[in-house]
Amino acid sequence: MLQKTDAEAKKQTARSDEFDEHDEIFEDSKINVNIGPQHPAMHGTLRVMCEVNGEIIEKSECELGYLHRAIEKIGEVRTYHQFIPFTDRLNYCSALQNNIAYVTSVEKLMGVELPKRNVWIRTMCCEIARIIDHLICVGINAFDLGAMTFFLYGFHQRERAYEFIEKLCGSRLTTTYTRVGGLMSDLPDGFLRDLSDWLDEFSEVIDEMDRLLTGNRIWVDRTKGIGYLSQEDALSYSMTGPCLRASNVNFDIRRDMPYLAYDQVEFDVPIAKGGDVFDRYLIRMTEIRESVRILRQVCQKMPGGPIWADDKRIRIPDKDRVHNSMESMIHHFKFFMEGFDCPEGEAYCPMEGPNGEVGFYIKSKGGPKAYRLRIRAPSFFMFQTVNEAARGCSIADLIAIIGSVNIIAGELDR
Amino acid sequence: MAGGVDVTTFELTAMAIKLGIVLLILLHVAPIMVWAERRICSWMQNRTGPNRVGPFGLLQPLADAAKFIFKEEYVPAHVRKGFYELAPAVSIIPAFLTFAVIPFGPSIDIGGNLVHLQLADLNVGFVYILAISSLSVYGTIMASWASNSKYAMFGGLRATAQMISYELALGLSLVSMIMVYGSVSLQEITQAQGEVFAFFPSLPKWGVFLQPVAFLIFFISIFAETNRLPFDLPEGEAEIIGFHVEYGGMKWSSFFLAEYLHMTTAAGFLTAMFLGGWQMFPGMYTAIVALGLEGDALYWTMVGLRVLSFAIKVMVILVFFIVVRFTLPRFRYDQLMHLGWKVLVPIALVNIVVTAYMISFGWL
Numbered sequence: 044m045l046q047k048t049d050a051e052a053k054k055q056t057a058r059s060d061e062f063d064e065h066d067e068i069f070e071d072s073k074i075n076v077n078i079g080p081q082h083p084a085m086h087g088t089l090r091v092m093c094e095v096n097g098e099i100i101e102k103s104e105c106e107l108g109y110l111h112r113a114i115e116k117i118g119e120v121r122t123y124h125q126f127i128p129f130t131d132r133l134n135y136c137s138a139l140q141n142n143i144a145y146v147t148s149v150e151k152l153m154g155v156e157l158p159k160r161n162v163w164i165r166t167m168c169c170e171i172a173r174i175i176d177h178l179i180c181v182g183i184n185a186f187d188l189g190a191m192t193f194f195l196y197g198f199h200q201r202e203r204a205y206e207f208i209e210k211l212c213g214s215r216l217t218t219t220y221t222r223v224g225g226l227m228s229d230l231p232d233g234f235l236r237d238l239s240d241w242l243d244e245f246s247e248v249i250d251e252m253d254r255l256l257t258g259n260r261i262w263v264d265r266t267k268g269i270g271y272l273s274q275e276d277a278l279s280y281s282m283t284g285p286c287l288r289a290s291n292v293n294f295d296i297r298r299d300m301p302y303l304a305y306d307q308v309e310f311d312v313p314i315a316k317g318g319d320v321f322d323r324y325l326i327r328m329t330e331i332r333e334s335v336r337i338l339r340q341v342c343q344k345m346p347g348g349p350i351w352a353d354d355k356r357i358r359i360p361d362k363d364r365v366h367n368s369m370e371s372m373i374h375h376f377k378f379f380m381e382g383f384d385c386p387e388g389e390a391y392c393p394m395e396g397p398n399g400e401v402g403f404y405i406k407s408k409g410g411p412k413a414y415r416l417r418i419r420a421p422s423f424f425m426f427q428t429v430n431e432a433a434r435g436c437s438i439a440d441l442i443a444i445i446g447s448v449n450i451i452a453g454e455l456d457r
Numbered sequence: 458m459a460g461g462v463d464v465t466t467f468e469l470t471a472m473a474i475k476l477g478i479v480l481l482i483l484l485h486v487a488p489i490m491v492w493a494e495r496r497i498c499s500w501m502q503n504r505t506g507p508n509r510v511g512p513f514g515l516l517q518p519l520a521d522a523a524k525f526i527f528k529e530e531y532v533p534a535h536v537r538k539g540f541y542e543l544a545p546a547v548s549i550i551p552a553f554l555t556f557a558v559i560p561f562g563p564s565i566d567i568g569g570n571l572v573h574l575q576l577a578d579l580n581v582g583f584v585y586i587l588a589i590s591s592l593s594v595y596g597t598i599m600a601s602w603a604s605n606s607k608y609a610m611f612g613g614l615r616a617t618a619q620m621i622s623y624e625l626a627l628g629l630s631l632v633s634m635i636m637v638y639g640s641v642s643l644q645e646i647t648q649a650q651g652e653v654f655a656f657f658p659s660l661p662k663w664g665v666f667l668q669p670v671a672f673l674i675f676f677i678s679i680f681a682e683t684n685r686l687p688f689d690l691p692e693g694e695a696e697i698i699g700f701h702v703e704y705g706g707m708k709w710s711s712f713f714l715a716e717y718l719h720m721t722t723a724a725g726f727l728t729a730m731f732l733g734g735w736q737m738f739p740g741m742y743t744a745i746v747a748l749g750l751e752g753d754a755l756y757w758t759m760v761g762l763r764v765l766s767f768a769i770k771v772m773v774i775l776v777f778f779i780v781v782r783f784t785l786p787r788f789r790y791d792q793l794m795h796l797g798w799k800v801l802v803p804i805a806l807v808n809i810v811v812t813a814y815m816i817s818f819g820w821l
Binding site: 074076082083084098185186187188189190191192195196199255256259261262264265437438439440442 | 498501502503504607608611686687689693694695696697698783784785786787788789790791792
């Protein structure tokens with residue numbers, strides 16, 4: 044089912060080539076259509092300007108920057124802890140993943156060793172974030188093509204997943220759950236039991252969603268061969284994540300460069316050969332199932348012990364002591380007003396986010412703030428591919444393509 | 458001249474009453490359909506849906522209508538004002554007109570006068586429906602051109618191509634029905650569907666059993682004709698927002714009113730054509746005879762049940778419309794054209810030829 048024949052690929056190319064020739068008769072019939080930044084199918088504030096002939100897009104130009112908030116610069120004027128809430132606002136569909144990716148880079152700079160329980164909780168957070176992100180992506184992609192029920196099945200489960208995040212850190216979208224060298228709080232009582240109960244329910248819903256859409260003829264016709272990107276194209280555009288794996292590249296940072304507890308859990312990395320919207324959808328659906336598998340193992344293997352690294356430089360004083368002893372109170376204030384000193388150096392910890400490689404490059408020249416901060420956001424690289432993929436497609440296909448690469452404007456524009 | 462009532466006065470009164478009832482029902486179908494659509498879709502999607510305003514949220518459409526009516530009548534500066542104002546009316550009037558020839562009950566005998574439970578038994582029959590419903594596309598085109606917006610124009614172009622293409626398939630599927638029944642009058646066609654098959658007496662001779670292929674083509678085509686998902690390309694809210702992108706308030710909702718009216722007419726048309734119209738469901742007659750009714754009581758019970766049967770059939774089709782909308786994704790424009798011209802039209806043509814042969818051999 045994942046195979047895309049050469050003939051189909053050629054057809055797609057041929058379709059694009061037709062429009063290279065100078066078209067004299069219909070020269071005047073071309074119009075420019077501006078899609079976005081305010082458009083129901085533009086996820087966030089994206090803009091695509093298209094030159095269309097009928098409904099066929101002959102040329103398109105993507106524009107970004109409508110949601111630019113200078114988050115990278117903010118990272119250079121805030122202390123390391125103060126910047127954590129800003130990472131929530133990057134990819135707001137998987138805020139936990141950003142929190143973790145950021146503090147891991149800082150911890151690498153500081154040379155902090157994390158306790159086991161912390162590592163496993165973070166692994167769990169990454170997978171919950173992945174499930175949520177994938178549910179939104181496939182759901183909205185289907186919704187844009189008219190399949191509303193599929194979307195709401197997914198959204199209902201996403202809501203359940205957010206309940207778990209709420210139990211973890213009190214908020215749903217903007218989590219700010221991690222601290223350098225620790226976490227905001229430990230798991231609440233009975234969390235893992237509830238989680239594994241939900242996983243059983245969720246697996247059934249995923250099967251149901253699968254039955255509803257995957258074999259549907261209209262859905263397959265709408266998505267197969269659309270937005271095709273070859274293996275070379277995908278690599279040359281620096282694509283990562285599910286879209287890269289849909290273009291037949293077997294690469295997953297979780298497996299190939301293990302971080303957190305990923306070397307201690309079993310999971311498969313799905314790859315597909317089509318490189319089209321349908322295969323990206325399939326990859327994401329399979330990855331959701333793999334995430335469920337990882338979460339089940341996390342529920343079984345979750346170790347006990349502390350969640351904080353034993354390091355005086357970064358340890359946030361306990362509230363109990365802050366409220367009862369003056370020295371701790373002073374320590375608390377100094378810690379949060381001034382931040383902690385970070386040794387000189389630079390660090391980058393790539394992680395397999397739901398959309399692709401997420402990483403924070405931090406350069407420190409000492410002191411409590413980063414000297415330079417750069418964010419590797421997967422959406423940025425994927426947005427470039429839209430022009431190439433949409434050439435020769437119709438406007439309806441463009442919507443499908445943009446949905447399938449899952450561009451999150453918060454992360455794209457930063 | 459029975460009963461001393463002047464025939465013309467009697468007919469006029471009967472006509473006025475029928476007209477009133479049909480108009481009232483049609484006007485109420487749209488709000489009820491809006492409510493049903495929202496409740497059924499939320500039931501399908503594990504949601505609650507509107508349940509606050511009135512019992513089961515039944516008054517929600519009234520609240521919606523009040524909101525739309527009191528909204529500011531905003532007209533964008535770049536539109537062609539006259540056509541812009543006219544378009545909602547042009548799309549809604551044909552929707553009201555088409556129901557006229559659909560029989561919703563048998564001819565009843567009141568004091569010796571026959572009253573057809575049908576607004577007009579025209580000699581052109583259902584061809585009238587095809588003619589008038591084709592006019593409704595003018596409302597869409599007018600709205601899209603007058604809006605002077607690229608998105609609206611896409612919607613209008615899609616609507617034009619789609620409605621014209623599918624009207625062809627629809628018309629061809631009806632040709633075979635004309636051949637079978639030898640009539641274009643829906644009242645006569647419905648009456649003919651009251652017979653039963655000789656080899657299997659409990660199965661009535663409904664159009665769907667006589668012409669299953671025509672039924673399928675007709676069914677698919679009315680989805681396209683009424684702009685319902687999976688054929689709601691002129692609307693395509695995620696792609697081009699739709700031909701009514703520049704409209705707001707009650708003008709915008711009149712397009713939807715028209716859509717729901719078209720759905721009702723299409724469901725009524727389908728029922729009269731293929732599902733036996735006002736013919737009772739198999740078993741109903743046996744049931745009322747078993748109750749021991751006689752004379753007038755039997756007659757009026759049968760009339761009541763026949764109208765009820767018609768209503769139930771129409772409602773089932775309408776619910777089916779809603780269920781399909783929330784199950785399937787949308788077609789792409791070229792796939793839609795492909796299905797219309799390369800699949801439905803050839804099948805309909807073959808169906809006509811096969812039907813002709815069957816009739817000439819005396820099998821139908």
